[in-house]
Amino acid sequence: MAAPDSQTGTPPNPKRVKAGKDSDAAEYWCDKCNRSFERSDHYARHTKTYAPIAALFVPKPSIGVKDAKNASQWNQPPEVIPTPNLPLAISNEHDTSFGVSSPPATVEPPQSLESHQQVVILDDATAISAAPLDPALGVDCLASPYVNGFSFTDGFLLPPATGELDSGCFELDIDTLQALMQPVPNDIQPSVQTEGSGPTHASPASSRFEFFKRSPWLWTPVHVDNAYAGQDSLRVNEKAVDSMLRRSQQYSFTGKFTPTVVDSSCRDRILFMIYSTPHSTIPLQAFPSESYLDQRSRLFLSASIEKDNSRVRDLQTIQAYLLWVSVSLWSGFKRNMEVAETFLSAPVTMLRRYGCFSRALYSQSIYPRLEDDVHTTEAKWRAWIKQESLKRTAIFAVLTDLRCSMAYLKPPNCSVTELSCPLPLARDIWLAPSATAWKDTILSYGMTFEESPSWLAIAQNPSVLDNLPIYYDKTLIAMVAMHGFWSQVWAYQESQRFFRASSQLSVQATTILWLSCQHEDLVKRIGVAQQTLSSQGPDPSHIQIVAEFCLMALNVSPRELQQWAGRLGEEEAATTHHLLREWMVGPEFKTAAWHAGQILRIARSVPAAQLREFSAVVVYQASLTLWAYGLFSISMNRLGSPQLFQGTAYQGEGCQVLLDGPSTADTTAFVMFGKGNPGMSVGPDRLFCPLTDIRTIMTAACDVLRDNFNPETETFPPLLESMMNLMTDLGNIDTASF
Incomplete structure (x- = not known):
């Protein structure tokens, strides 16, 4: 029998000893792990397992194609069974070693040492291609264990064919063990395709889903997203803000948000409010101008509510909360939109618990009389402002909630049927600059003290709005009445979804008839309301x-x-x-x-x-x-x-x-x-x-x-x-x- 070391490709053995009684049985000894092998090919494969570790720390020239062929003479590639769900695949025949279930890497001819490309051959079925190291990362390659889609730990996952445990595989430091435990990212795992499968193409629905990921409707939060993430963008283009404000004032309330001009003293108080806000992670780099602070001062709410819960019954706090929600809902920034959608129910709940939707809160009618003096008129005006503000805040909350339901396709939190507060008065009364102007405007209309019709009556019969006196805000009333139909449309669609899966023919026939009548009635009512309510207001x-x-x-x-x-x-x-x-x-x-x-x-x-x-x-x-x-x-x-x-x-x-x-x-x-x-x-x-x-x-x-x-x-x-x-x-x- 020929000696085993006569095989081509067997590395030289520095130490050979006799094994027991059989003098012909030569044993191959490894100086690094003190392990013996009876066959030269097993010994050669064992010595090659030290190559990946050395390649990670010592740059070496690439192993050429000729060397790869020589190495393959003593290590035949095992047949790998594709197993997409498992990280390892079992080889065939008598070889009990484990192979990596990934396609073999192509061995490129060596170009030059300057390229720093390294290819370490374990066998023909597994090759690790080491990418060039980034000088900024130093020499600690264990911090990034994935190289070109393969892990450097693949070399440790090939136990010897004898089935015996290699004691050298346990000689790892803590850093190496931590690197071994890191999961392989999904985006760099090599895909396993069966023979003849060919490249896969994304379906139309999946490609459209990628479009929606870039839209404002889908947001994937990450750990860096927080309430103070936008503080570094506090500085804005004030000219653009002023331009938008000038255009929006044509269709919104005129005048400034605060009754007084923001002077230097007011700016100092706002500065103290900003710095007193807890958990601020970014220092203030540049202080905005006074005009921008006048618009910015509406948004600081959370700290005051947490310190004093009685502020949930404070009108200005609720109004500021609603303004913040309405601005964020349509901001176009994914995080702000999702957070605003989540917190929209909070001010609606505050107003509902406050009783702003019901008529009982407005039971006391406040109107000026001709004989009222200046002090009495001033007191009545301020009391009326608070009452009308509660009313308009409730209306604004209902409109915002219904619009959010239409845009975000979610169930509404409230409905016009819940709104029983009195109708709002005309805008010129609401925007009166002083108590005297307020009194003169109301007296010029010749207002009566008759009870106004309900919101539900106007929604059911929009022609009632034509008979209302001119001292009511008909434009706002028409807007609310038209938005009120959305709750009924949503309820109809919910009924469609609920009964669509019914398999009982008798129940299904009755349901179809009921839904058909409801659909026909809603179409007629919405059409009549559109024709009647569109005539109210300039636009x-x-x-x-x-x-x-x-x-x-x-x-x-x-x-x-x-x-x-x-x-x-x-x-x-x-x-x-x-x-x-x-x-x-x-x-x-x-x-x-x-x-x-x-x-x-x-x-x-x-x-x-x-x-x-x-x-x-x-x-x-x-x-x-x-x-x-x-x-x-x-x-x-x-x-x-x-x-x-x-x-x-x-x-x-x-x-x-x-x-x-x-x-x-x-x-x-x-x-x-x-x-x-x-x-x-x-x-x-x-x-x-x-x-x-x-x-x-x-x-x-x-x-x-x-x-x-x-x-x-x-x-x-x-x-x-x-x-x-x-x-x-x-x-x-x-x-x-x-």
Whole structure:
């Protein structure tokens, strides 16, 4: 029998001893771990296990392809069974060693020592490619154990073929053990593909989910996010703030937030308030100007409420809380939006517990009389201001909550049915600068002391608003009455979701009849309210947008629509696909597309710089409805669905139906029977564009938002910019995958 060391590729053995009685059995001895081997190939493989540790600390030239071939003569690669869920794979035949379940690395020829590229060959099945070291990290490679997708610990995971424990594998220091215990990140784990599987492509829903990750609707918090993370951005462009304030004052309360001018003494007190705020991590680098502090002073609330809980009944604290929530809800910053959505219920609860929604708090009527002197008039004026402020704060809370429900697609916290406070008086009475002016304005109206109608009566019969005296704030009342229909629309959609999965035919038939009657009644009531309430106030566009959005959501739920668009991921998108196909076959989707087009038509008439916040979100929801209708039209047109194409749509003979135009016989035929080719008017020339051209449709929707601002003098709000980016991404998707 030939000696084992005569095999090619066996490293020289410095020490050989006789093993027991058999003099022919030569034993190979390792000086490093005092271990013996009977076969030379086992000994050679054992000596190679020390190479990865040495390569981590001592730069060495690469092992060439020739050396790799020589090494493979005494170590044949084991067959690795792909196991995606396990970190190790068991080799075949009589070799009991463990191999790493990853594809073999390609051994590149050595270029030069300056490249610092190292390839350490364990065997042909496992190769570790060591990346060049960053000088800033020093020589401690254990701090980053992952190199080019492989861990340096792979060399320790190959026990000898004899099945005996190697005592050298236990000679590790604490740092090495800690490095071994680190989990492999998911983003650098090598993927295991079966033979013939080929590259995988992302599904359309998963790609759309990536778009929503960049939108303002999804936020993934990290450990660095906190309440003081934005203190380093305290300095702002005051010219931009002043520009937006000048435009917003045309449609909001005039005058300053505080009754007095912010002077140097007031600024010093605000400075003390800032520095007294606990847990501030960033020092104040630059103090803002006095005009900016006048707007900033509304937001410091948390510390005062925690110190004195009686402030939850303080009117100014509740008002400041609501202002902070309303600003953050439409800020476009993900963290602020999510936190504001969470804390919106707090001021609503404060007002409810305070009794601001009920009529009992306003049982005492406060009106001036002609014979009142100056002191009596002043006292009545201040008492009336507090009473009217509580009333308007409650109204503002209801509007904010309903708008948040429409934009964020969540259940509302309150409803108009809960609102029983008296109606607000006219704006010129509310904005009277002094007690004398307040008294003169009220007396000029000839006010009576009759009890005003309830909010619910106006919502059920909007014509009551026409008979109200002129000393009521009809614009605000009409806005609240129109928003009140959203609670009923949400309840209807909840009933649809609740009874949709019912399998009992008798119960299902009764439920369908009930829901159908409810749907028909809501459509009539919202339509009548839109016509009646739009005549109240100088600008009817905001009331009309809310009405069209309620009618659109009454036919196609925006929550299911965004779910199908990929907001919640691929799996959730698949659960709503069949539902949207049912809406596509019936009149629901066509009706929703019509109202979505009307929203874009009305949005073009909104005054400059006013198509923002809630109104901008409604435009986004409308564009998403048109986008989904276009995609389903492409899909069903490709499949040739006879249920969809009952008319001449998409066959080259149908008439063009402008969804953003006036109501005509063609639009009615499209909504009821699917006749015609629906589309939008786009561009400065208002050319017709079918809904199947989703890229142009989404671009036109972005232009509606963009044209409301002057890009030369104004910057887009962050919320608008984020939504326009999302709309652009959705419009650029590949329609061939549908």
